[in-house]
Amino acid sequence: MTTSNPERLFDNVLSRAIAEVRARGIDVFTFAFHDHESAAVSVCVDTAASSARLVRSQNAFTLRHFTDAVAKGALRKAALFKANVGRSLALGDFEMVNVARTDIEGVPVTDEFYLQMIRAVCARESEIVSLTSDLSRLLFCASSAEWEVGYMWTASTQ
Numbered sequence: 001m002t003t004s005n006p007e008r009l010f011d012n013v014l015s016r017a018i019a020e021v022r023a024r025g026i027d028v029f030t031f032a033f034h035d036h037e038s039a040a041v042s043v044c045v046d047t048a049a050s051s052a053r054l055v056r057s058q059n060a061f062t063l064r065h066f067t068d069a070v071a072k073g074a075l076r077k078a079a080l081f082k083a084n085v086g087r088s089l090a091l092g093d094f095e096m097v098n099v100a101r102t103d104i105e106g107v108p109v110t111d112e113f114y115l116q117m118i119r120a121v122c123a124r125e126s127e128i129v130s131l132t133s134d135l136s137r138l139l140f141c142a143s144s145a146e147w148e149v150g151y152m153w154t155a156s157t158q
Contacts, residue, residue, distance in 0.1 A: 010120035017043035
C-alpha cells in the first residue's frame with residue numbers, strides 16, 4: 001500500500017495483521033506496532049510461552065556474567081547484567097515478526113506519526129483484546145523515535 005496518510009496506512013496494516021493473527025490462532029500476550037527505522041511499519045506479536053522461553057534464555061546468559069562480575073568484585077559490571085523479571089520485549093524474537101510489513105515512503109516521521117501509531121492501536125483495542133485468553137497480562141507496545149519499544153500500556157477494558 002502506498003499512501004502519505006499515516007492514519008489510513010496504520011489502519012490498513014493493523015487490519016491485515018489482526019486478520020493474520022486471528023487466522024493463526026495466536027493467543028496474544030504482547031502486541032507491538034513497530035516502526036522500522038522510519039522505512040516501514042509492521043506488527044509483532046508474542047505469546048506467553050514464547051516470551052517465557054526468551055526470558056529463561058536471557059536470564060541464563062545474564063546470570064553467568066553477573067556471577068562472574070560479583071566473584072571479581074566488579075559491582076559496576078555486575079549492575080549491567082540485570083535479570084529479566086518477566087517479559088520479552090525483543091521484537092525480533094516474538095512468535096510473529098513483521099506481520100503486514102508496509103513501506104512508509106513519503107510519510108513524514110514526526111512525533112505526530114508515533115502518536116497516530118498509538119491511537120491506531122487504541123482504536124483497534126477491542127479486536128486485539130479478543131485475541132488473548134488473559135486480558136490482565138496483555139501488553140500493547142509502539143515504537144518511538146528513539147526506541148524499538150518506546151511506549152507500553154495495558155488494555156483500558158481491564
